[in-house]
Amino acid sequence: MIAFFDVDETLLATPARYDFLRYRLGESPYAYEVDQLGAMASLGIDPPDLLRSYYRLYAGTAWAELMEQGRHWYEEVRQGRRTGPPFIAPAVTALRAHQDAGHLTALVSEAFTPCLAPLCEDMGADLVLCTEPGLDSKGCLTGEVRHPMTAAAKAEAVVRAAAEHRADPRDCFGYGTRTDGLGLLTAVGNTTVVDARAALVSLG
Numbered sequence: 001m002i003a004f005f006d007v008d009e010t011l012l013a014t015p016a017r018y019d020f021l022r023y024r025l026g027e028s029p030y031a032y033e034v035d036q037l038g039a040m041a042s043l044g045i046d047p048p049d050l051l052r053s054y055y056r057l058y059a060g061t062a063w064a065e066l067m068e069q070g071r072h073w074y075e076e077v078r079q080g081r082r083t084g085p086p087f088i089a090p091a092v093t094a095l096r097a098h099q100d101a102g103h104l105t106a107l108v109s110e111a112f113t114p115c116l117a118p119l120c121e122d123m124g125a126d127l128v129l130c131t132e133p134g135l136d137s138k139g140c141l142t143g144e145v146r147h148p149m150t151a152a153a154k155a156e157a158v159v160r161a162a163a164e165h166r167a168d169p170r171d172c173f174g175y176g177t178r179t180d181g182l183g184l185l186t187a188v189g190n191t192t193v194v195d196a197r198a199a200l201v202s203l204g
Helices: 016-025 027-042 047-056 063-078 089-100 113-123 151-164
Strands: 002-006 104-109 127-130 132-135 141-147 173-176 190-193
Touching: 002 089, 002 151, 016 027, 016 063, 016 113, 027 047, 047 141, 063 113, 089 104, 089 173, 104 113, 104 151, 113 127, 127 151
Parallel strands: 002 104, 002 173, 104 127, 173 190
Antiparallel strands: 132 141
8 A cells, every 4th residue: 555645735835846946046046947937837838848947957967966955955944944834734644644554655746856855764755756857977967857747747657656566546545735736646546635724833
């Protein structure tokens, strides 16, 4: 049995990839880049292409550097120093209940490993299903994306992960919002829509 949790506004109160970008760039450059992405979205650019545009902002950056920055970013998030209380209480409670029941737990997100690895370690999750950017021979991001984890891709990834762990998706659990988590929620038999306005908590 697997319980799949969308990350953005389900476990974390803020979208991980955007807050991480703000952490890297600072407020003014971040606002500019987000405005550019918003303008593309208003033109009807497909979600996979929007996600690719986001990851082009990291072109030429070393993967090791991003992993290190991700750890520092997450520590600030966890301490409530960026967005206030970082976690959505009902989702965290549900994750712990699934772990206590012996279920595998999986984090699903449009974000990438530098954002999600420290969260996965902190939560004790078993699997991470996320966007996979391309790397060159020197371990730097090329700006391309090998696997953009959009809504449709989330559904495919959930079904694939269930098969790999010999679980029937109809028996699995999914937690997400009505927007970011939609693809995930269509792929499993037991769904819970998480309200991003639910009680926020710090884990101490």
